[in-house]
Amino acid sequence: MRDYAKMLKEHSLKATFQRMTILSALDTMGHANIEEIYETVLKTHPTISLATVYKNILTMVQEGVVVEVPISGEKSKYELKREEHLHLICKKCGSVSDMPMRESIKEETEKIARSSSFKPFRRQINIYGICKNCRDI
Amino acid sequence: MRDYAKMLKEHSLKATFQRMTILSALDTMGHANIEEIYETVLKTHPTISLATVYKNILTMVQEGVVVEVPISGEKSKYELKREEHLHLICKKCGSVSDMPMRESIKEETEKIARSSSFKPFRRQINIYGICKNCRDI
DNA sequence: ATAATTGCAAATTTTTTGCAGGTTC
DNA sequence: GAACCTGCAAAAAATTTGCAATTAT
Numbered sequence: 001m002r003d004y005a006k007m008l009k010e011h012s013l014k015a016t017f018q019r020m021t022i023l024s025a026l027d028t029m030g031h032a033n034i035e036e037i038y039e040t041v042l043k044t045h046p047t048i049s050l051a052t053v054y055k056n057i058l059t060m061v062q063e064g065v066v067v068e069v070p071i072s073g074e075k076s077k078y079e080l081k082r083e084e085h086l087h088l089i090c091k092k093c094g095s096v097s098d099m100p101m102r103e104s105i106k107e108e109t110e111k112i113a114r115s116s117s118f119k120p121f122r123r124q125i126n127i128y129g130i131c132k133n134c135r136d137i
Numbered sequence: 138m139r140d141y142a143k144m145l146k147e148h149s150l151k152a153t154f155q156r157m158t159i160l161s162a163l164d165t166m167g168h169a170n171i172e173e174i175y176e177t178v179l180k181t182h183p184t185i186s187l188a189t190v191y192k193n194i195l196t197m198v199q200e201g202v203v204v205e206v207p208i209s210g211e212k213s214k215y216e217l218k219r220e221e222h223l224h225l226i227c228k229k230c231g232s233v234s235d236m237p238m239r240e241s242i243k244e245e246t247e248k249i250a251r252s253s254s255f256k257p258f259r260r261q262i263n264i265y266g267i268c269k270n271c272r273d274i
Numbered sequence: 275a276t277a278a279t280t281g282c283a284a285a286t287t288t289t290t291t292g293c294a295g296g297t298t299c
Numbered sequence: 300g301a302a303c304c305t306g307c308a309a310a311a312a313a314t315t316t317g318c319a320a321t322t323a324t
């Protein structure tokens with residue numbers, strides 16, 4: 001559990017309970033799309049509106065507090081901003097899990113970008129497949 | 138220009154002119170979202186309906202003739218299926234360009250997957266930044 | 275105090291669907 | 300000629316907007 005109020009204030013966003021609830025939901029869920037976030041926050045704060053979830057996800061993504069994870073064939077999920085990592089995405093159960101980024105991958109992608117005079121900001125690596133759980137079934 | 142009819146038939150899809158036109162549009166554009174595809178096919182075949190574009194993109198993605206490229210902060214784009222590669226995505230002009238996949242990246246991602254007993258099918262790597270053109274302006 | 279944020283309801287945009295007629299193999 | 304595909308119009312789903320009331324700083 002992180003200090004959500006601090007995260008928000010560092011980006012000059014007001015620490016409303018709606019935002020704190022959304023961040024807390026993302027923190028426990030790891031990755032979730034708008035609908036999933038909305039359903040989760042409703043459980044503890046039934047007055048939060050869907051429009052507020054939309055507006056805040058947009059704002060918090062713009063401010064870099066939250067990161068969008070676009071996924072083939074699904075609606076985008078969102079996660080709290082943290083160190084760079086990659087995603088293992090199970091095509092069976094839909095789970096998303098984080099794995100640390102390797103230095104060598106960073107270096108290779110830097111090289112590739114450099115070879116096109118492309119100035120990279122950030123990477124996004126998704127690996128699609130079947131997770132351990134679904135495989136064992 | 139590839140043999141679109143063949144591509145379709147290999148996946149037991151009928152080679153309608155609507156599908157051929159969509160594939161041809163993707164071939165020339167490289168990457169495009171639904172709206173862009175629709176606008177482009179309209180130029181040569183003004184009778185094609187938007188619903189047909191939606192239905193066909195869905196079908197052709199399911200059959201693996203076309204691949205979805207989900208992009209942070211934008212609507213998904215689509216491209217013709219081809220060898221594995223990665224994407225340089227310019228946050229200024231929105232251009233997407235393909236770069237060859239490096240062996241070492243494949244290997245590293247295999248290792249990462251293996252370490253979680255995850256069985257990988259395919260990777261998707263997006264590098265976001267500023268392209269040469271936009272940088273020079 | 276004030277500037278930002280919220281919830282609501284409505285508007286807009288995006289995507290999906292059902293079906294009668296047409297096309298491909 | 301059978302199964303598949305199309306266009307249309309309508310329905311459903313997803314997202315955005317405007318605004319008066321509320322809240323954080």
